[in-house]
Amino acid sequence: MSDIVVQAENLTKQFPVASKRLGEKPRVLHAVDGVSLSIPKGGIFGVVGESGCGKSTLGRCLLRMETITGGSVSFQGRDITNLSGRSLKSLRRDMQMIFQNPYASFDPKQKIGSAFREAARVHEMPREKAEVRIRDLLREVNLPEDALNRIPSEMSGGQLQRLAIARALLLDPSFIVADEPVSALDVSVQAQILNLMMDLRNKFSLTMLFISHEMSVVRHLCDQVAVMYLGMVVEQAETEELFSRLLHPYTQALMSAIPTLDPDHKSRRIVLQGDIPSPIDLPAGCPFADRCSRCAPQCREARPALRDRGGGHLVACHLV
Amino acid sequence: MENLLEIRNLTVELMTTRGIVYALSGVDLAVRPGEIHGVVGESGCGKSMTAKSILRLHNPQRSRMKGSIRFEGRELLGLPDREIEKLRGSAVSMIFQDPMTSLNPLMTIGDQIADMYRFHARAGKKEALEKAQEMLEKVGIAPAAKRFRQYPFELSGGMQQRVMIAMAIACAPKLLIADEPTTALDVTIQAQILELLQQLSADMGMSILLITHNFGIVAETCQRVSVMYAGKVVETGETRDLLRRASHPYSRALIRSIPGCEERGTRLETIPGSPPALFEPPESCMFAPRCPFAEERCRKAYPTLFDCGGGHLAACFKPLGKEESTRV
Numbered sequence: 001m002s003d004i005v006v007q008a009e010n011l012t013k014q015f016p017v018a019s020k021r022l023g024e025k026p027r028v029l030h031a032v033d034g035v036s037l038s039i040p041k042g043g044i045f046g047v048v049g050e051s052g053c054g055k056s057t058l059g060r061c062l063l064r065m066e067t068i069t070g071g072s073v074s075f076q077g078r079d080i081t082n083l084s085g086r087s088l089k090s091l092r093r094d095m096q097m098i099f100q101n102p103y104a105s106f107d108p109k110q111k112i113g114s115a116f117r118e119a120a121r122v123h124e125m126p127r128e129k130a131e132v133r134i135r136d137l138l139r140e141v142n143l144p145e146d147a148l149n150r151i152p153s154e155m156s157g158g159q160l161q162r163l164a165i166a167r168a169l170l171l172d173p174s175f176i177v178a179d180e181p182v183s184a185l186d187v188s189v190q191a192q193i194l195n196l197m198m199d200l201r202n203k204f205s206l207t208m209l210f211i212s213h214e215m216s217v218v219r220h221l222c223d224q225v226a227v228m229y230l231g232m233v234v235e236q237a238e239t240e241e242l243f244s245r246l247l248h249p250y251t252q253a254l255m256s257a258i259p260t261l262d263p264d265h266k267s268r269r270i271v272l273q274g275d276i277p278s279p280i281d282l283p284a285g286c287p288f289a290d291r292c293s294r295c296a297p298q299c300r301e302a303r304p305a306l307r308d309r310g311g312g313h314l315v316a317c318h319l320v
Numbered sequence: 321m322e323n324l325l326e327i328r329n330l331t332v333e334l335m336t337t338r339g340i341v342y343a344l345s346g347v348d349l350a351v352r353p354g355e356i357h358g359v360v361g362e363s364g365c366g367k368s369m370t371a372k373s374i375l376r377l378h379n380p381q382r383s384r385m386k387g388s389i390r391f392e393g394r395e396l397l398g399l400p401d402r403e404i405e406k407l408r409g410s411a412v413s414m415i416f417q418d419p420m421t422s423l424n425p426l427m428t429i430g431d432q433i434a435d436m437y438r439f440h441a442r443a444g445k446k447e448a449l450e451k452a453q454e455m456l457e458k459v460g461i462a463p464a465a466k467r468f469r470q471y472p473f474e475l476s477g478g479m480q481q482r483v484m485i486a487m488a489i490a491c492a493p494k495l496l497i498a499d500e501p502t503t504a505l506d507v508t509i510q511a512q513i514l515e516l517l518q519q520l521s522a523d524m525g526m527s528i529l530l531i532t533h534n535f536g537i538v539a540e541t542c543q544r545v546s547v548m549y550a551g552k553v554v555e556t557g558e559t560r561d562l563l564r565r566a567s568h569p570y571s572r573a574l575i576r577s578i579p580g581c582e583e584r585g586t587r588l589e590t591i592p593g594s595p596p597a598l599f600e601p602p603e604s605c606m607f608a609p610r611c612p613f614a615e616e617r618c619r620k621a622y623p624t625l626f627d628c629g630g631g632h633l634a635a636c637f638k639p640l641g642k643e644e645s646t647r648v
Contacts, residue, residue, distance in 0.1 A: 156594055158594070187534075214507075239584065259539065261535060271511050271515060276506075
């Protein structure tokens with residue numbers, strides 16, 4: 001395989017939770033629980049799951065926007081698990097993030113151009129070089145130059161998301177985390193942004209972690225996919241492999257819950273009962289046991305390990 | 321069949337600081353008794369505006385409405401506000417996208433449902449509380465006796481939306497307007513809520529006007545659908561029929577931009593340009609500037625409705641033939 005840009009080994013992130021009563025044993029929220037992944041140069045790694053499954057926290061951990069509780073993260077072969085201060089700041093230049101709501105990623109009163117120049121200044125990019133680069137990028141994302149003189153409220157959501165992508169590319173990063181970048185957009189605009197991301201990936205061989213709750217989007221764009229549930233990866237494989245045989249009951253349910261254009265699809269639907277349980281004080285067994293239609297006694301006793309079922313298709317289930 | 325709700329040539333003009341916005345310019349929509357009717361379109365196309373107009377939920381001082389909205393044969397447009405108020409929550413009720421902002425955070429959910437019922441059904445306190453509990457059971461919130469005393473923040477998003485539905489159906493409405501009821505929810509929860517709505521519609525013989533931007537939801541839950549663009553309904557028909565042969569270029573483009581049907585990694589079809597600003601009343605086809613099939617006449621006049629057969633109508637001079645729009 002080509003060179004690995006980002007690698008995580010058994011990555012764990014826990015948040016302390018305030019105790020309800022004085023003297024109560026402190027509790028922890030398991031946001032990310034033992035996730036391992038590696039993304040080769042030019043690869044797009046998709047993470048899917050419902051809200052609260054830890055997909056955003058995983059992205060933030062890889063960028064070292066969070067301190068890490070356990071396991072390790074390495075970036076371009078260098079261990080960055082415990083970096084801090086100046087060495088962490090120099091890392092930021094190589095790693096960028098794109099968020100869900102483009103209106104919240106720009107200062108509403110700052111002109112777009114100024115927001116771009118600020119990013120260049122913080123990372124000490126020479127001014128002339130920055131100006132040229134900004135104009136090149138605007139062309140890449142199909143926006144006119146006069147966008148630089150406008151403020152965010154004068155732009156549509158799709159245009160602003162293009163600008164957020166352009167700004168993320170400004171410093172020529174090696175790794176981008178895109179956290180639900182198309183979830184707030186209309187389908188026709190979503191299609192434009194997905195096309196743009198595919199073009200940019202091909203052109204700049206971008207390496208990306210793509211976080212989404214939509215299976216269809218991930219399937220369209222990503223090379224590898226991990227399905228998360230309560231901080232754990234329950235299934236992980238190459239995209240083609242994963243979608244050609246969905247093995248974990250949760251992945252199957254998630255896939256069947258998506259409304260499709262085929263009116264006969266509904267008869268095959270598995271409707272999950274109940275909500276995602278709280279990630280605080282997880283039960284000893286499989287985290288999905290309470291909602292799983294195939295739950296067996298051993299599922300309540302031990303947590304299933306993520307095992308290879310052939311062809312690098314990893315599944316965490318006792319019954320598969 | 322007599323329509324439960326019939327909207328004819330509805331126009332809504334909004335007075336804003338930047339001038340008049342022609343939010344709706346001639347909407348025609350009919351909902352039959354007991355059916356789930358979908359309204360799809362992109363943000364700003366007038367889906368929510370149509371829904372709000374039925375219950376007169378926009379500021380009357382800053383808007384102007386013309387046309388006709390008939391509910392059970394009765395014209396709503398000229399009715400005094402008091403009459404409309406009687407209608408809200410009883411014969412016609414509505415649920416919204418974000419349940420957390422629709423519920424009162426300082427009242428228990430049981431009290432909120434009971435309050436609503438006391439107002440509309442003129443019931444006593446005890447009767448209303450019993451009704452509230454019954455409704456919670458009906459929407460699948462168990463155990464109702466315990467949940468009854470909880471506050472909205474103690475419930476998940478899906479549960480909150482169930483509470484909203486319980487409140488909306490307490491007076492057994494004939495029509496439920498659901499404005500993007502599952503957009504803020506996860507797919508697995510969305511599937512639960514859609515199933516609940518379908519079951520309630522069948523059990524109570526209640527019509528639902530389901531507003532959504534997701535064609536997949538329409539395909540699975542609605543018997544008929546209307547596609548809106550720039551303040552007008554551009555195509556309407558049986559869901560199956562419309563999905564099989566979308567005749568308006570906009571509907572077709574919208575359906576084709578959904579990922580998941582073509583080869584992985586291939587480019588998705590997009591619609592060039594962006595929807596028009598609605599500062600001028602439309603005189604020609606509003607989709608013409610973005611339409612690959614537009615001709616001279618499309619830029620001169622608004623197309624009349626073309627009957628594609630079986631109640632399938634499209635507002636287009638050149639509705640697409642079957643071979644051009646085939647899909648699935």
